[in-house]
Amino acid sequence: MSSRILKSLRAHLKGRIKSVPCFSGSFSFVSLVQGIFSAIRAVKNGTALEKQRKTDDITAFEISFATDVSAGGFFMRFRCPFCFYAINADESARGYSMTCPSCAKTVMVPVGRFEDGCIIGDFLIKSKIGEGSIGAVYLATQLSLERQVALKILSPEYSTHKGINDFLNEARAAAKLSHINLVQSFAIGEEDNICYMAMTYITGETVRKRILREGRIPVDESLHIIQQVAEALYYAWEESRLIHRDVKPDNIMITENGIVKLTDLGLAMQTSEWSKDMEISGSPSYMSPEQFSGEPLDTRSDIYSLGVTLYQMISGKLPFDAETVRSVAHQHFEEDAVPLNKVDTAVPVPVARLVRKMMAKKPADRYRDMEDLLNEIWTIRQKTAPDRSLVPEIHTISLKRLDYEMQHESSEAKKNVLKLEDEIRERRKYLRILLALIPVALILGIIVTLYWYGNTPINTSVETRIAQKTAYFKRFANDGSLPLKVIQEEGEKILAEFGKPRSRTQRFMLDNIRAIMTEAAYRRSQLENRNLLNSLRNARRDNAALKAEAESLTVRMKEAENKAISAEETARTRKLYEENLKKLNALNATIKSLETERNALQERVSSLELTLEENWRDMIRAEIMKLRPQLRLREISALLAVESVQYPRRTGWLNEREQENLFLGRILLDIAESGTKYSAKELPGLGKIIMISSGFIDYQDRDGRVRQMKWNALPTDIAWQILSDNPLFTGKEREVRAGLELLKGNLGMAQMANPTDLEVNAMIRIYLQNTVRAMKYMVPDSRNGAKELYDTALKVLNGGLEFENMKNNLSAILSL
Known part of the structure; x- marks a missing residue:
């Protein structure tokens, strides 16, 4: 072993001294030490590569690992273009020249780790040929078997514990399956934190x-x-x-x-x-x-x-x-x-x-x-x-x-032959008959064509027909000359024409027609209110005129009495006074009737305004309920901002919803992205927090093992114990607990945590209404779909104040 180290050390130092700029004029002790460590790592790397080929429990599937994590950094390998020797080079030498230890020629160290000539494991990279879902694919040669392969290399951003597991799963899945229409996997390995997999190369x-x-x-x-x-x-x-x-x-x-x-x-x-x-x-x-x-x-x-x-x-x-x-x-x-x-x-x-x-x-x-x-x-x-x-x-x-061209040619040839044969037979047998019938056939063809075009209905989809009817009815309802009753009857006629909707899209489109009817009633009520107000003003003006005339007659009567005029003049004046008094009383009764009618109409207008306002709020709440469990809080903020610009008078209510959204954002940031803020915080029954990142809580259990849990899998009681340390949430336990449940999509549990929250109560009402309506539509045609809605609703509403009643109502619909 020591002789191999010395031999490699000589070759490695020889290349380093000639290629690295710091050796151009002098030789430092630090550089010598770095070269020694690099040579030792090169020998270790070669030894590891000799031992790396191990067989997994899957037939013909190789898993190899050659990781170099020594203190000095990583090696890269590439092939000498002159003698094809596999050269080991330190990562820091990228882009520099060095001497090949085998042929002593000067070669350039590739700048990129995956350039032409680089070696990963047993594979020599040729060129990049594509991109996969989690990595790049290169054309490579397997050196040991001298065959071309497609080498898939895991991207650095996926080189996490989960990413590597997914990569291994792909390799194992591809290796277990052997089919002509599937790509086969040959080997998988890891070198210097680079995961790779060799597969069949396809041209x-x-x-x-x-x-x-x-x-x-x-x-x-x-x-x-x-x-x-x-x-x-x-x-x-x-x-x-x-x-x-x-x-x-x-x-x-x-x-x-x-x-x-x-x-x-x-x-x-x-x-x-x-x-x-x-x-x-x-x-x-x-x-x-x-x-x-x-x-x-x-x-x-x-x-x-x-x-x-x-x-x-x-x-x-x-x-x-x-x-x-x-x-x-x-x-x-x-x-x-x-x-x-x-x-x-x-x-x-x-x-x-x-x-x-x-x-x-x-x-x-x-x-x-x-x-x-x-x-x-x-x-x-x-x-x-x-x-x-x-x-x-x-x-x-x-x-x-x-061969599609051959198929088409063969098919066309057959058709042509058959066609010619038929034509010959027909010409021989029916030539005279056809000549006689041609004019008759033409006339009949024209008649049939005209009749067909005049009586064949256009085959359009239900949604298209509803959209056409909606556009027509909107114009119809905006015609101010038509009575409200006629508009309502036309709307009901359209709704009856389409009957029960078959999809959510159809249901929303028919609801739009109902909204147009409501809007028309609201506009007509406003018009009637204005007309009544004008009538009331005219009646009051006439009333004032009659009062003035009555006062004038009273004065004249007094003057007549003072002047002691004749009895006839006094009687005529008194009779005129009594007639005007009757008119005045009748007019007062008319004014009172108009005021009563106006008050009733005003109440109706106010009721319609409240209905429209509540419908609009329910629409916003429904959109929030759809986005919030997906943690799309930014989209909620954008929605509220757009609505504020469009409806300035509703800004107050929208601002309240935005404050609630910001509060939930602070909760989510703390429980899912707070980093090491709560490090060492005790999780009752679980262990101590290490960090919270990307929606996951890493913690150390009682046995010292590091474990991971998604934030929404954490019980709300434990989550509150974590968040209670934040001064922003002091004195807001009910609001924080309800917020955690809302972020998880649990409306019932949110109501239990904060029963006085009117918005949560409203959202439960909306969710229940929509679920009941959807189940009624689905039960006749798709009981399984209705059952799925029923199960989902029980999960969302569980824990609510009226849960048992809501459950019984939904069960009754499911049993229809």
């Missing part, structure tokens, strides 16, 4: 590049590609209950021989690995609704992603596309994609139905599993493929690309 291109180059892929070729991917996913599910979770065009490659390969198992997981607090992973444009919501997944989630991919391949564009992840998620949950046969009329209707079913919002409405999907694809291709004899059977391997 070809991704489906995404194909789409970018050609715009779209022909229908049957798209089905052929998807059929192969489905075979890979079927194999992964049947063998290991494995879910890919990231099926998309970027992860589907087509080799030069036409074989389809599914790549990047970085996010793949087995069903047994699912937990409620696990991270939501995937590519938003292709994720299933249940993947967004963090629900348990099975192979039907991959079917959804495969459906989105097929839609993009055939149409050339994504079914759901927006600027933000939130908007994309909303589309996946609430909106239906435009049918493929409407995007492109050349797409066969069965293919459009296939994609629509693959992309159904609910897993239960999709294909049962990959076997079911493969059967459907095969059945459709038997009818739509240019040559169905070239369609592979289910669970057979497709070894080459289908």
